[in-house]
Amino acid sequence: MPASSRAPARVKDRPTWLVSRLFARSSGLLADGFEAHGGGLRSYHYRLLAALEEWGPASQADLGRATGIDRSDVTAVLSELESRRLVGRSADPGHGRRNIVTITAAGAEQLRELDAVVDGVQERLLSPLTAAQRRQFVALMSKLLADGSAPPTG
Amino acid sequence: MPASSRAPARVKDRPTWLVSRLFARSSGLLADGFEAHGGGLRSYHYRLLAALEEWGPASQADLGRATGIDRSDVTAVLSELESRRLVGRSADPGHGRRNIVTITAAGAEQLRELDAVVDGVQERLLSPLTAAQRRQFVALMSKLLADGSAPPTG
DNA sequence: TACCAGTCGTTGGCGCGGCCAACACCCGTG
DNA sequence: CACGGGTGTTGGCCGCGCCAACGACTGGTA
Numbered sequence: 001m002p003a004s005s006r007a008p009a010r011v012k013d014r015p016t017w018l019v020s021r022l023f024a025r026s027s028g029l030l031a032d033g034f035e036a037h038g039g040g041l042r043s044y045h046y047r048l049l050a051a052l053e054e055w056g057p058a059s060q061a062d063l064g065r066a067t068g069i070d071r072s073d074v075t076a077v078l079s080e081l082e083s084r085r086l087v088g089r090s091a092d093p094g095h096g097r098r099n100i101v102t103i104t105a106a107g108a109e110q111l112r113e114l115d116a117v118v119d120g121v122q123e124r125l126l127s128p129l130t131a132a133q134r135r136q137f138v139a140l141m142s143k144l145l146a147d148g149s150a151p152p153t154g
Numbered sequence: 155m156p157a158s159s160r161a162p163a164r165v166k167d168r169p170t171w172l173v174s175r176l177f178a179r180s181s182g183l184l185a186d187g188f189e190a191h192g193g194g195l196r197s198y199h200y201r202l203l204a205a206l207e208e209w210g211p212a213s214q215a216d217l218g219r220a221t222g223i224d225r226s227d228v229t230a231v232l233s234e235l236e237s238r239r240l241v242g243r244s245a246d247p248g249h250g251r252r253n254i255v256t257i258t259a260a261g262a263e264q265l266r267e268l269d270a271v272v273d274g275v276q277e278r279l280l281s282p283l284t285a286a287q288r289r290q291f292v293a294l295m296s297k298l299l300a301d302g303s304a305p306p307t308g
Numbered sequence: 309t310a311c312c313a314g315t316c317g318t319t320g321g322c323g324c325g326g327c328c329a330a331c332a333c334c335c336g337t338g
Numbered sequence: 339c340a341c342g343g344g345t346g347t348t349g350g351c352c353g354c355g356c357c358a359a360c361g362a363c364t365g366g367t368a
Binding site for chain 1: 316
């Protein structure tokens with residue numbers, strides 16, 4: 001199963017490689033969980049459902065901006081969610097083109113299931129670490145991401 | 155530039171999300187570096203060149219196993235490397251179907267350039283961390299990956 | 309009022325990394 | 339000889355992340 005744990009020495013110890021492998025493991029666990037308990041939904045669906053529950057009904061463009069998902073992908077994924085009745089699309093009165101997307105009760109229910117799946121994956125992903133190490137790990141990643149695109153201090 | 159730093163609260167603090175964002179940043183830096191100084195090569199090319207230099211001439215199937223890259227992708231990427239004269243393919247005498255792939259002098263030269271690019275990316279990726287924190291971070295990731303697919307101890 | 313800039317949803321496409329299936333070919337073994 | 343297995347190749351699929359372009363629509367300004 002561990003497809004590409006193998007690599008040349010100059011590759012396999014570099015942080016970028018470790019990040020890549022860790023992402024592979026993380027996304028693999030998520031994919032497994034979603035497949036098993038998510039009814040074939042993927043991370044895009046989860047992100048959009050979560051955004052709708054957190055911020056309430058919104059237009060597709062707003063959803064895209066809120067989640068960082070491209071407008072075109074939002075359209076496609078919402079269509080899938082809509083066909084499963086997890087989401088509703090209705091025209092914005094007073095603004096012809098815009099849609100108002102709402103999460104349905106079934107959607108909120110599905111979101112809770114996905115939340116449980118995602119929580120379980122966190123646990124499985126971090127299981128080799130102690131609680132203190134997990135906090136360290138999260139703190140280090142947060143620091144990398146926060147200061148990563150740091151302004152030129154000028 | 156930071157496309158999807160945005161996310162619902164229930165998403166954006168989870169380790170799997172941080173890993174995903176960190177991977178996005180890491181692979182973005184690598185793509186930028188390869189585009190700028192790698193002549194349009196990508197990570198597959200780098201992995202294969204590195205494997206060839208580390209383990210010497212090998213068949214395509216062996217390269218695939220050594221790097222975790224699928225045989226079909228190895229074929230395609232080697233063709234690109236061959237057309238740039240970074241790699242040579244020759245028939246294995248005494249084994250009709252098998253090829254023996256060799257890195258050329260130009261390939262070794264290109265590999266050194268890519269090494270420099272990749273080293274630079276490590277530095278940029280980890281720049282927010284102190285040396286001690288970098289060691290911690292690498293150690294934590296290694297632990298996650300080593301024990302991640304741990305056998306059931308039974 | 310007429311025009312222009314900008315937004316919105318949608319379609320269609322691309323790239324990368326990672327896969328799988330099928331095929332023709334070749335090998336070693338029984 | 340027949341067979342199983344490795345080998346290289348072609349072609350396709352998926353998920354995630356993008357981009358371009360279009361018609362429909364809006365708001366602001368001349």
